[in-house]
Amino acid sequence: MGWLFLLLAIVLELSGTLSMKLSNGFARWIPSMLMFIFYGASFTFLNYALKYMKISIVYATWSGIGIVLISLAGVIVFQEKLPLSAMLWIIIIVVGIVGLNMSIKGG
Known part of the structure; x- marks a missing residue:
């Protein structure tokens, strides 16, 4: 749940972030x-998740998946350009989320 x-x-x-831009x-x-x-609804469900x-x-x-998704939305919806270095840092965020989840479950 x-x-x-x-x-x-x-x-x-x-x-909420897309609405902020718009x-x-x-x-x-x-x-x-x-x-x-x-944003209010997001924090409400975040509270329930806790x-x-x-x-x-x-x-x-x-926060990590939010960063990844809003970065993708910026590129797809708003035609923003991301340099290769930014894409690599986003990959590092994803690796960090996966690693955190694995270490908590394993520990």
Whole structure:
């Protein structure tokens, strides 16, 4: 159940960050309001995930996967360019999340 709550928190955090970009610095009303709704819902599900999982796993996974997904969304949705060095650091984030999950489960 914790992983389901965490997945929902990640999707809502991604939605909140996309809404933030679309709000154009609070100049657009609907994306600005959606940003607050999505972030509020994301933190709510993050809180529920913490009932079932360790905070080190929850927060590292939430933030790390959020970074990866928003980076991909920046490239795909907003046609942002990422240098090779940025892509390598994103890969390191993913490796860190996997390693953290493996070390917590194994330890």
